[in-house]
Amino acid sequence: MVSAQVNQNRDNNEQPRPWYREIWFWILMAPLIMVVIMSTIMVSIAVRYADDTVSDTYYKDSRLYHFMAHQDQRAAELGMAGMVQYDPVEKSISVNLKGDLIYPEQLLLTLSHPVEADxxxxxxxxxxxxxxxRGQLNETLQNRWYLQLSPELDPKQHEKAEWRLKGEINFNLGNGAPLNPAVQ
Structure with a gap:
């Protein structure tokens, strides 16, 4: 009887452990905590590396493409063609242009990345x-790029240019590419 009384006193005097020291709490909460952490990581990756290949204004872009077809026709009428050469050591771009036109003092060469618009x-x-x-670049170029050459120096006003030449270059395969009017 004395031992039963001692056990009762011991049970009454023991303080319960705090909730964060209970193993069952962590067994139940660990999967939930991992889900929150992984969801946060996945959302941050999705926002930071969002894909730029799909345009929200595809109808407007399509109309603009057909609107700018006259630039390609004009370049073809002038018999225009060109060649782009990239010098990775000097980070410079050279353009050799031929055609029946008065050569402007400056031209705009646009290098568009196929995936990342930034x-x-x-x-x-x-x-x-x-x-x-000849023009100067700030960075070294690699991989594949789309090229567009036009006499309009403001990139936001490229649809107002008289003509344009287009091309594609992969710097992993070489440092030169031809420029021609887009084929209709």
Missing amino acids: LDTHVVVDLLAPGRY
Whole structure:
């Protein structure tokens, strides 16, 4: 009887442990905490590296493409063609242009990244000699890029240009690419 009384006194005097020291709390909460952490990581990755390939204004872009077809026709009428050369050591771009036109003092070469619109670059190339242009870049280029050459120096006003030449370059395969009017 004395031992039963001692056990009762011991049970009454023991303080319960705090909730954060209970193993069952952590066994139940660990999966929930992991879900919250992984969800936060996935959302931050999705926001930071969002895909730029789908345009919300596809109808407007399509109309603009057809509207700008006259630029390609004009370049074809002038017999225009060109060649772009990139020098990775000097980080410079050279453009050799031919055609039946008066060569402007400056042209705009737009390098569009196929996936990330934030990486698009505009380079103003200056006339060195008739048909020969040169421009300077700030960064080294790699991988594949779409090229567009036009006499309009404001990238937001490219649809107002008289003509344009287009091309594609993959810097992993070489440093040169032809520029031609877009094929209809």
